Amino acid sequence: MLELAVGAPKINTGDTAWVLVSAALVMFMTPGLALFYGGMVRVKNVLSMLMNNFFCLGLVSIIWAVLTYSLAFSGDNKWIGNLDFFGLKDAANVFPTGLESLTIPPFAFMAFQLMFAIITPALITGAIADRMRFAAWAGFVLLWSILVYAPIAHWVFSPSGWLFQRGALDFAGGTVVHINAGIAALAAILVLGKRKGWPGQVMTPHALPFTLIGAGILWFGWFGFNAGSALAGNKIAAQALINTHMAAAAALVAWLVVERFTSGHATTLGAASGLVAGLVAITPCAGFVGGMAPIYIGLIAGAVCALAVGLKFKLGYDDSYDVVGVHLVGGLVGSLLLGFFADSSINPVVTDEGVFLGGGWSLFGEQVIAVVATLVWSFVVTLVIMFVLKAVLPKGIRVSEDDEETGLDLTQHSETGYALERV
């Protein structure tokens, strides 16, 4: 598909304002995520969880400016970008390949995408929690951003990317962000190992109010994540916003209903997790579905993920705070349901309608390919990264047993989360 840029691009102030605000909304989701997980950990590890998330804001931003924006969005190679935007060269003035007709400045796009690059590795913090050395986590973020995030972002989000060109649809990153982080989390914990004492020892959340505050921030920020992905202040953005909200709402209720039946209680943790599951599932669908679809997608995601979080006990993997159960499973649900609900009357980009809209199975087929490609690359390369770190770092990737008992706040950061007894 050749795009002829005729004259200078027309910058639209409304579109630009919305995307800039969306960039800020998505940025806010990383601290929100920090609190969401932070409330679930035990007291002795709260700072470590917050730190792992905030660190992504720091390191990923630098790597993005230097390298990964270029790798994700430059050139016309189908697999990976080139170094045209290395060190932000030309990035303020030149659009990524294929995006020359954007009505927002290149930096608005770059800033918006940066926030996605930050939060994607941050999602993994919930799985590796309570036992990973901070130095190992820092090394992981560096390598993973370059070797896993940038390629997959290129495949799906860049018009040059092979999945984009095949016609796979992913409005805001069901594959790039959620399936990617979800399966990477699984790979990471398989190498890292279970927490000492899991699953028998009681490791209940220390501050569920934090978790709920975090969930609220995520819901709020997700309006930027999804509706901002319209890259314009238009009808599709409005549809995406409504879809995002409805999916969160439906999934929250669905999770509570399932929980009430399976364990006898509707919990606040269930409500928080449910709404996030809905938000995850609607992410790939947000600007491509309409009508009651977001509610159906939310109900299904909430119910399926509520059941999926129990898998770790059956299969014996310690996904500490359910990154796999919510992000991998939720992302899979959304990306595949898009094959059923995609609606060209909502968005003309949809050329193959979903199954329920009368289209055949071809979109679903493309979704499957995109999902499998993401799963395979992310899982394999994440495994490799973890093994390399384990081999190369003198003290390894895991804290000692004693340090794990004492807690990471004190042993990794020399700090105490709540010095409440000190005067």
Next chain:
Amino acid sequence: MKLIVGIVKPFKVDDVKEAVKDLGVQGLTVSEVQGFGRQRGHTEVYRGAEYTIDFVPKVRVEVLVDDGDADRVVQKLVETARTGKIGDGKVWVVPVENVVRIRTGESGPDAL
């Protein structure tokens, strides 16, 4: 001299404090503790799994008194802290060898 120690339900602390003040006791110390006797803990749910939390929050009240006052204070403490339900707690009396007021150096009953 005696040390009277009471483990009482947290919401009873204010009543207990007022009651012993009325008896002329000058001071007391409270600390937040956990424990269980016949009162059982509670269950919580985390991701569908039930956990039993054995310990129940209580408050430990400690009062230093003259030998002659011990019985009155114990009785008042017991009356005030009682609700009639399991978990009301216990009061016990411990003999004290010496007490010293830090500011003045006074010791013995003068330090109470």
